[in-house]
Amino acid sequence: xxxxxxxxxxxxQRQHLTPSSRCARCKEADETPEHTFRTCxxxxxxxxxxxxxxxxxxxxxxxxxxxFHFLKHPAKQVRFGFTCxxxxxxxxxxxxxxxxxxxxxxxxxxxxxxxxxxxxxxxxQTISLGRSGLSRDVVVxxxxxxxxxxxxxxxxxxxxxxxxxxxxGALRDGQGRLLGxxxxxxxxxxxxxxxxxxxxxxxxxxxxxxxxxxxxQLDSITAISLLSPGxxxxxxxxxxxxxxxxxxxxxxxxxxxxxxxxxxxLADCLAHKGHLLDxxxxxxxxxxxxxxxxxxxxxxxxxxxxxxx
Numbered sequence: 001x002x003x004x005x006x007x008x009x010x011x012x013q014r015q016h017l018t019p020s021s022r023c024a025r026c027k028e029a030d031e032t033p034e035h036t037f038r039t040c041x042x043x044x045x046x047x048x049x050x051x052x053x054x055x056x057x058x059x060x061x062x063x064x065x066x067x068f069h070f071l072k073h074p075a076k077q078v079r080f081g082f083t084c085x086x087x088x089x090x091x092x093x094x095x096x097x098x099x100x101x102x103x104x105x106x107x108x109x110x111x112x113x114x115x116x117x118x119x120x121x122x123x124x125q126t127i128s129l130g131r132s133g134l135s136r137d138v139v140v141x142x143x144x145x146x147x148x149x150x151x152x153x154x155x156x157x158x159x160x161x162x163x164x165x166x167x168x169g170a171l172r173d174g175q176g177r178l179l180g181x182x183x184x185x186x187x188x189x190x191x192x193x194x195x196x197x198x199x200x201x202x203x204x205x206x207x208x209x210x211x212x213x214x215x216x217q218l219d220s221i222t223a224i225s226l227l228s229p230g231x232x233x234x235x236x237x238x239x240x241x242x243x244x245x246x247x248x249x250x251x252x253x254x255x256x257x258x259x260x261x262x263x264x265x266l267a268d269c270l271a272h273k274g275h276l277l278d279x280x281x282x283x284x285x286x287x288x289x290x291x292x293x294x295x296x297x298x299x300x301x302x303x304x305x306x307x308x309x
Contacts, residue, residue: 001033001037001063001067001084001088002063002064002067002068004033004063006033006036006088008031008032008033008035008036009021009022009023009024009030009031009095010030010031010032023035023036023040024091024094024095025040025041025042025091025094026040026041026042028041033063034063036087036088036091037063037067037084037087037088038054038055038063038066042103043055043087045103045104046083046086046087046103046106046107046110047083049103049104049107050079050080050082050083050107050110050111051070051076051079051080051083053070053076054066054070054080054083067084078114078117078118079110079111079114082110082113082114082117083110086106086109086110086113087106090106108289108292108293108296109296109300111293111296112293112296112297112300112302113300115293115297115302116297116300116301116302116303119302119303119304136307136308137305137306137307137308138305138306138308139303139304139305140260140262140263140303140304140305140306141262141263141298141301141302141303141304142176142259142263142264142265142266142298142302143263144172144173144174144175144176145174145213145214145215146174146215147174148174148213149174149213149214149215149253150171150172150173150174150179150206150211150213150214150215151171151172151173151214151215151217152169152170152171152202152203152205152206152214152215152216152217153169153170153172153202153217153218153259153264153266153267154167154168154169154170154195154198154199154201154202154216154217154218154267154271155167155168155169155195155198155218155219155220155261155264155267155268155270155271156191156192156193156194156195156196156197156198156220156223156271157191157194157268157271157272157274157275158191158194159275163188164185164187164188164275164279165186165187165188165189165190165191165193165194166183166184166185166186166194166271166272166273166274166275166277167183167184167186167194167195167197167198167201167271167274168181168182168183168184168198168267168268168269168270168271168272168273168274168285169181169182169198169199169201169202169205169267169270169271170182170202170266170267170270171202171205171206171209171211175299176295176298176299178287178291178295179209179211180205180209180284181270181284181285181291182201182202182205182270182282182283182284182285183270183271183273183274183276183277183282183283183285184197184198184201184274184277184281184282184283185274185275185276185277185278185279185280185281185282186274186279186280187279187280190236192220192222192223192226192237193236193237193240194271195218195220195222195223196223196226196227196237196240196241196244197240198267198271199216199218199223199227199244200240200243200244200247201282202216203216203244203247203248203254204247207247207250207252211252212251212252212253213252213253214252214253214254214255215254215255215257216254216255216256216257217257217258217259217263217264218256218257218258218259218264219258219259219260219261219263219264221258224256224258226241227241227244227245227248227256228256229245229248260306262303262304262306265294265297265298266291266294266295266298269290269291269294270285270291273285273290
């Protein structure tokens with residue numbers, strides 16, 4: 001890009017590869033690198049959602065100076081680099097495959113990749129510190145259930161010092177597409193009870209939606225031990241556990257699997273949103289930028305490296 005060597009329509013016309021030099025998206029100007037990355041309306045919309053400074057109309061720097069200014073900026077270089085790359089990739093998809101992606105969707109994808117980059121960098125730094133012989137590193141990320149199954153992820157949340165608890169969860173198909181989500185404010189109770197409430201609500205949603213092959217993924221070993229068939233019910237959460245086991249005993253296949261919390265970011269996000277609701281209420285959650293970001297993070301294979309004893 002800095003050498004002006006990209007095959008924009010202006011360059012393609014110069015090489016007799018296309019009859020028109022106009023921008024295929026806005027059709028308002030010749031498609032030069034300057035237009036593609038800075039002045040096109042589509043690019044401006046994306047920049048305003050990723051690196052707003054890069055869309056400033058008062059910035060009179062040359063394309064090359066603008067490019068290297070942001071590419072070397074400590075706090076903005078990763079997001080800026082991903083935005084440039086995805087703008088060009090999106091442009092090629094539009095020109096050669098007629099694939100049109102809203103600027104808001106592209107921006108969310110860029111932010112998801114930034115999260116992956118940051119976590120990968122943190123993982124590399126952690127690995128470089130060395131490990132003892134009593135532990136090992138494992139790659140942790142969300143994985144969908146097998147073909148023909150759906151995944152239910154749920155989680156609980158506890159706020160201190162208020163002791164307020166909430167729960168949340170999401171249903172996804174084998175491609176990671178969202179089938180349903182919920183958040184609930186539970187008032188004051190234990191974190192274990194919140195975890196059980198989340199599992200119960202998520203499983204009930206799956207049953208009500210007609211799904212009959214379900215993998216329930218939880219990051220609480222305590223909750224899993226209480227919910228598993230055969231465990232005692234002489235404890236303070238017995239009423240919820242009995243409801244859960246009744247649901248489990250219906251005519252369907254349910255597998256309960258433990259996952260690390262690093263693979264449960266979406267459910268954790270939904271649980272935290274429960275604190276924003278009135279106590280005792282449950283909401284079927286609408287999509288918002290936070291949820292879209294974690295969905296994208298999981299769908300593109302986001303992961304962290306975790307030390308396991």
